[in-house]
Amino acid sequence: MKAIQIGKLLVSLLLPLGIGSIAGLFTAKAIPGWYALLNKPSFNPPNWVFGPVWTILYIILGISLFLIWKLESGKERNQAILIFFMQLLLNFGWSFFFFYFKMIGVALIEIIVLALSIVVMIYRFYKLKPLAAFINIPYLLWVMFASVLNAAYFILNMN
Numbered sequence: 744m745k746a747i748q749i750g751k752l753l754v755s756l757l758l759p760l761g762i763g764s765i766a767g768l769f770t771a772k773a774i775p776g777w778y779a780l781l782n783k784p785s786f787n788p789p790n791w792v793f794g795p796v797w798t799i800l801y802i803i804l805g806i807s808l809f810l811i812w813k814l815e816s817g818k819e820r821n822q823a824i825l826i827f828f829m830q831l832l833l834n835f836g837w838s839f840f841f842f843y844f845k846m847i848g849v850a851l852i853e854i855i856v857l858a859l860s861i862v863v864m865i866y867r868f869y870k871l872k873p874l875a876a877f878i879n880i881p882y883l884l885w886v887m888f889a890s891v892l893n894a895a896y897f898i899l900n901m902n
Contacts, residue, residue, distance in 0.1 A: 748813060752809045755805045756809070757805070758805065758831075759801040759802075759805050760798070760801045760802065762801075762834070763797055763801045763834075766834075766835050766837075766838035767794070767797070769838055769839060769843050773843065773845075774790060774842075777842075777845055781896060781899070782896075783899070784895035786895075787892060796885060799881075800881065800885060803878050803881065803882060804827075804831070804882060806875075807868060807875040808827055810872045810875035811824060811827070811871055811872060812824060820871060823867040823870075826860065826864045827868075829860055830857060830863075830864050833853060833856060833857040834857055834886075837854050837857060841893065847896050847900060850893055851893045851894055854890045854893050855890055857886055858886045861879065861883045861886055862883065
């Protein structure tokens with residue numbers, strides 16, 4: 744692999760991992776306080792599950808970005824990368840709505856928009872590089888599960 748490709752791979756991996764780490768810092772501060780006091784659904788995973796799962800998913804996101812970024816530049820590729828960044832921004836924002844601002848209802852709307860943006864990203868990635876799309880299916884499934892979890896928190900903690 745050429746140096747430019749190695750650079751693209753590193754940036755592609757570090758970007759989602761960095762964004763996820765920043766969001767995780769804000770999330771971690773809310774866990775022992777406000778979040779611990781919420782009514783939790785019976786299917787809520789233990790807290791220790793989220794870190795490893797998100798780390799794996801952010802690595803998958805990085806690999807898929809790299810697979811698209813290394814393609815020849817063009818309108819379709821550039822639009823796919825833009826959609827990638829839009830969903831990553833939505834991903835980042837969810838943690839703040841839910842944990843920092845404690846706006847569970849707004850977070851629910853936001854995560855539904857995130858899931859839809861992931862579907863669009865997968866579709867656009869598929870048109871360019873099917874592997875880049877397929878490896879994001881676990882990410883979509885996890886966000887769909889997180890949406891159901893978010894909805895359950897919203898219902899169980901309406902005041």
